[in-house]
């Protein structure tokens with residue numbers, strides 16, 4: 624991990640509106656949040672409350688936000704598209720509800736690819752991917768393509784991919800929402816243990832109060848603000 628900056632993420636009065644059928648909807652109405660290094664925060668809120676929109680804001684995936692978003696001390700609101708992509712690459716890892724693995728690449732290759740983009744030598748990327756996948760219990764599945772893995776295994780590969788570049792911040796959007804309860808519990812416990820072991824901070828959107836209770840802190844999105 625690069626030098627740690629405290630807070631890892633700071634949102635100041637972040638706003639986001641969408642037009643739907645000619646009607647303006649204010650989804651985020653002034654969100655304020657600070658996440659400390661290594662802190663694992665649950666983001667709860669009803670369906671449609673804006674959890675994914677908030678993760679997209681922090682992940683610098685889209686423009687169109689009001690307010691200030693700072694990632695590792697960098698004010699992202701002032702950056703262009705390429706600079707935002709660089710901040711994302713250097714500081715953020717994503718896990719989605721659906722794994723989004725590349726189907727034509729095996730597990731280890733899926734974890735190696737985001738590392739190669741940073742210019743790291745292939746042998747180092749392979750070693751890091753093997754370390755992460757083994758820690759997640761996938762040491763015997765390294766060369767399996769996603770279609771040859773179970774849903775829980777696919778999601779674990781996605782977790783390894785998110786952590787590959789040692790991000791300061793992991794953003795997870797319902798990371799186990801697509802799994803049955805028993806598998807979800809197991810994968811989530813592995814996710815938490817690995818993120819803690821790596822020392823990354825995380826913001827995890829979930830509907831699941833039980834999973835939320837296992838995290839360091841819970842924030843709730845309601846009427847466009849955090850409570």
Ligand SMILES: Nc1ncnc2c1ncn2[C@@H]1O[C@H](COP(=O)(O)OP(=O)(O)OP(=O)(O)O)[C@@H](O)[C@H]1O
Pocket residue numbers: 641642643648650668669670671672673674675676677
């Ligand atoms: N690109 C878009 N264009 C128009 N409206 C959008 C867009 N993205 C999100 N919205 C609207 O913003 C609101 C919040 O959506 P969002 O997906 O962030 O909620 P959520 O809390 O993540 O929901 P869920 O728990 O169901 O995933 C919804 O009303 C949604 O329809």
